[in-house]
Amino acid sequence: MGQGNSGSRISDGIPWWIWLTTVAVTVLVLFGIFVGQHDEESLDALFARTCTALEERRKDTFQECFDEYRHRDGDSDRTALLEAIAAGVSNRYPKSITLLKRFLEHTDPVVQKLAIKHTGLAHQVIGDKNAACLMYRQCIEMAPADVPTRILLLNLYTAGGVVEDAAELAKEILESDPKNQTAATAMTEALVSTGRLSEATSLLERQLQTEGERASASPDMIASYLNCLIETDQTDVATQFYDENESIVRDDQIRMTLYLKNGRLDDADAFLQQSEKEPDWILVTRLKAARAMQSENWDLAVRALSDAVLVMPRSPQLFQDLEQAATKGNKPGLVESCQANLRGIRELQQNLQVTIKAIGNDMQNPQLRLDVAQAAEQLGLESEFYKWYRAALNVASDERDKLRRTQPIFTNPSKPLIPLPTAFVESSESDEATDQTPDE
Secondary structure: OHHHHHHHHHOOOOOHHHHHHHHHHHHHHHHHHHHHHHHHHHHHHHHHHHHHHHHOOOHHHHHHHHHHHHHOOOOHHHHHHHHHHHHHHOOOHHHHHHHHHHHOOOOOHHHHHHHHHHHHHHHHHHOOHHHHHHHHHHHHHHOOOOHHHHHHHHHHHHHHOOHHHHHHHHHHHHHHOOOOHHHHHHHHHHHHHOOOHHHHHHHHHHHOOOHHHHHHOOHHHHHHHHHHHHHOOOHHHHHHHHHHOHHHOOOHHHHHHHHHHOOOHHHHHHHHHHOOOOOOHHHHHHHHHHHHHHOOOHHHHHHHHHHHHHHOOOOHHHHHHHHHHHHHOOOHHHHHHHHHHHHHHHHHHHHHHHHHHOOOOOOOOHHHHHHHHHHHHHOOOHHHHHHHHHHHHHHOOOOHHHHHHOOOOOOOOOOOOOOOOHHHHHHHHHHHHHHOOOOO
8 A cells, every 4th residue: 555655756746758758868868978988088098008019029919909990980189190101010110200290399298209200110111210210319308217219229239239328228227127037138138148157147146046037048048147257257157057957058059068067977978869960079079078188198188179279270278278289299289289379279269359339329320330240250250250241231221232142150279279299189189090990
């Protein structure tokens, strides 16, 4: 009874259909307001998503987001900006630079920063590295915490061989992002190339503290760390690191060096036998010499190592081993020759470092990079030779085609800086012939 009276009071004086229509209209108005607000928020989010696709270099996703933003009548300036950037994404870089120019001093900092950054990218691709550096630096001044743009500039420095600037920028990145591997790798390369091995070792130790960091580190980073330890006479630390992380060490020379330094000749022998590829002749020769020295057969060790230095006449490690064997075998003339070669190699290493530093902050002169390549060739460093040739290409503009046509070919040094004693070399060659087993 009470429920019936309550129901009748709802519609007293108001026809039910008017009441229902009023409620429906109210709901529709509120929904319209909500949708309008939602559309405005979605456009901002869509623009942000489009920018994220650009940062991550997802070309297809960028194009999809941009098409949707343009279709939904987004902000006209932002649409025009995206059109300018899209020209670059489509490899029309000069057109992109022209279109972006009007936004380089835009009042919207988001638009201005994007315009500056993508102008830099376009300049970088067409070969104007100085203009690219200028744009990236301006972008970083606007947003000091912008790590992606810092990485772009860092990669430009690294590719062009601008070592000191690369080291400084990498240090700044690591201060805000201590585990950034790109920055750590670039800084390590800069420190090693200029002879600052202790600083490089400390940096790599911080990057490789946990098992997860070591597992995710690049093979080059692992090799750099072990080489730095070996070069700074921290063999015990290098050996412990190797024993704990053997599965992630890919460098055969490092493995053999640690085995030989620790007298683990059986491990070295087993490693060479288990290798899926033909063992490197130098590695086999070093093992042969190590076994000879272990059994105090100094003449055999001297013969093996003298053959090796004639093949790799700029290897400090081989000359050090040969000096030790010659000292034990009472060959003073050979000892003196080894010491003289080691001094000469150290001078060439110092010359390489000086030549690298001479580049300074230059981003235009390919000849400075070719000078470094030549210094690396004198040391028998093939990978370094071609790395610096590529650096010359990276900074060349008008000369790039000429450099490609006249690509230099690495030539390994053919003889030691200081000749080995003639009588000893002749004796070594004679002994080597005697060692040959005749065919049956």
